[in-house]
Amino acid sequence: MTERIEGPPGQSISHPSLWGIDQFEANWSLFMETLRKEEASLLIPWERIRWQIEHCEVYQEVHSNWETLDPGKRLDSWKRLLVAAEEACRTVLPVCVRCGQCCRMGSPTLHEEDLPLVKEGKIAWEHLIALRKGEPARSPFDEKPFILCEERIKLAEKEGTRECVFLSSEGDRCAIYSDRPLQCRAQGCWDPLPARDTAELPFLLRSHIFEAIEVLLEVIAEHESRCGFQALSQAFEELGRSKGENIEQVLKLLSYEDHFRRFVSEKFGISPQYLDLLLGRSFSRMAALFGFRVLEEPDGSRRLFPEGPGA
Numbered sequence: 001m002t003e004r005i006e007g008p009p010g011q012s013i014s015h016p017s018l019w020g021i022d023q024f025e026a027n028w029s030l031f032m033e034t035l036r037k038e039e040a041s042l043l044i045p046w047e048r049i050r051w052q053i054e055h056c057e058v059y060q061e062v063h064s065n066w067e068t069l070d071p072g073k074r075l076d077s078w079k080r081l082l083v084a085a086e087e088a089c090r091t092v093l094p095v096c097v098r099c100g101q102c103c104r105m106g107s108p109t110l111h112e113e114d115l116p117l118v119k120e121g122k123i124a125w126e127h128l129i130a131l132r133k134g135e136p137a138r139s140p141f142d143e144k145p146f147i148l149c150e151e152r153i154k155l156a157e158k159e160g161t162r163e164c165v166f167l168s169s170e171g172d173r174c175a176i177y178s179d180r181p182l183q184c185r186a187q188g189c190w191d192p193l194p195a196r197d198t199a200e201l202p203f204l205l206r207s208h209i210f211e212a213i214e215v216l217l218e219v220i221a222e223h224e225s226r227c228g229f230q231a232l233s234q235a236f237e238e239l240g241r242s243k244g245e246n247i248e249q250v251l252k253l254l255s256y257e258d259h260f261r262r263f264v265s266e267k268f269g270i271s272p273q274y275l276d277l278l279l280g281r282s283f284s285r286m287a288a289l290f291g292f293r294v295l296e297e298p299d300g301s302r303r304l305f306p307e308g309p310g311a
Ligand code: SF4
Pocket: 102, 103, 106, 107, 108, 155, 164, 165, 166, 167, 168, 173, 174, 175, 176, 177, 180, 181, 184
């Protein structure tokens, strides 16, 4: 008969002396889940706490030696590990441990102070995106939605996620850590105040980045006047009011904005990968904000499909 010990409430687990590494990890996950429910901080992301627990000396030692550990000593090691985990959980270090959790919750907005990073090429144009005046955004501090009253420049995020483009594919390393923007340097998951203070500092604008390229400033101004976000917003509002009758007006606007982008790219030899910075996201992509998906047919015409809201 299998020997049993006390496990998380409502669960029965076999004796640690019988566990292989897979069972060790399965039981560890159960224990982490229990700890998360009991100890989770409202402020600090649980993934950050778990990172710290799993990087403590005791975990590293017990986990890496589990398979070779004398079965008679596994129970003691397991108990030692649980005590160390609870202690680590209650003493979260007030330092950035580079767990990558903040970087998965949204990319930073850039400030004027970050301009040298862009000018010196430490952050390339293709990794930047302009959010234009009038676009909806979410506060990085409390996730509350708001409307931008002036533009913002952000680092791009990986397609379909909120993960910063500079977070390594292994998920816990910033590719530009020593040259990361002000907001990242100020951010501490153990203390939100310094990052909140940066929100009072002047934000980076496209006019700072392109200040020496007069013609691009003119292109930005022309695009704003002909294809401002307000125009897109009004077209979709009207679409809703007219119960779909003015769909042609929306499609015309999407097509015009797309034409504008292509024209700028070809006339000025600007790589399409820089257009999200120069002109913001395309209207076709932003249709998702209004609950629509745009499909381009082979003949270049567009069709609009209702979809769940989201950017
Ligand atoms: S720049 Fe680096 S530190 Fe900042 S969010 Fe991106 S990956 Fe994280």
